[in-house]
Amino acid sequence: MRALTLTLVTLIIALQWPLWLGKGSWLRVWQLDQQVQEQKVANLKLATRNTALDAEVRDLKQGTAxxxxxxxxxxxxxxxxxxxFQLLDHAANKNGGTH
Structure with missing residues (x-):
């Protein structure tokens, strides 16, 4: 009976090993999900920058203004x-010209 229990426990551990520590484990999935979220934030910042640059390019192509x-x-x-005319900031002059 003890050998059967030990065998079943060993079998369960062998089946659970890839789920928790293998190549497609929960830990690895969680890490990849974190990386995906970080990349989405970076992509959103770059998309915003690209939109601004695209608008500037269109403005430069369309007119001289x-x-x-x-x-x-x-x-x-x-x-x-x-x-x-060059206007000077009086607050900057009172502080010795530094900001």
């Missing part, structure tokens, strides 16, 4: 006959 705005902001473009 977007190109002019970018040149003004990034390159300091001023048209002939325009007057350039």
């Amino acid at each position: 977007a190109i002019e705005e970018r040149a003004r902001n990034e390159l300091g473009m001023i048209r002939p006959g325009e007057v350039f």
